[in-house]
Amino acid sequence: METTSSLFRSVSRRVWSPPQRPFRVCSWNREVKKGITAGTLEELKEKAAQALFITTVLTLVCEEDGTEVDSDEFLITLPDNTIFMALKPGEIWKPHPLLQRGGNKPGHSKPRTGKDIAQVTFDLYRTHPKDVFGSLNVKATFKGLYSVSADFQCLGPKKVLREALKFMSTLLHAAGHLLITSASVIRRIIHGADLLQGQQAQPVEYWE
Structure with missing residues (x-):
């Protein structure tokens, strides 16, 4: 009876397993970035730990603003190819140095006095090591309120x-x-x- 119950539970888990979605994870200092696929938050944490060679319990936050991802319901609302930062115990999220308000851009000695209108970022990545060409993700943010992103998958x-x-x-x-x-x-x-x-x-x- 236990064997039949465990078999039914295993088959149900396979049938109702959520679809795999592409995500990207990076280390706390943004020096290492990997592309992975996952369907649940638990699976995402496991694959992120394997990709970044982390053996301790980790916390996933959005790389853009540091929002912690703590449930599958919140993970579903995020778009594909969202970048997560994996934090080990004792590590904290910090904004990107080039995106900090009041910071100086490379090549400029004086801080900017104008107001940002739009910001466009290009990210070239690979979802699989055997891909011939990388995929391109383009994200545009207007006045810090509206953001539009497009992902171009290569063959x-x-x-x-x-x-x-x-x-x-x-x-x-x-x-x-x-x-x-x-x-x-x-x-x-x-x-x-x-x-x-x-x-x-x-x-x-x-x-x-």
């Missing part, structure tokens, strides 16, 4: 090869039809020329 080697083979198959199919049509037209022309030559070779009889 892996298998998909690139599959699309190339499909294109070659279509091209060869069209070339085959063209050759068959050309051969049929040439055959008709040759047959018509033979008939015309045979008619010209016949003697013409005159009646007196």
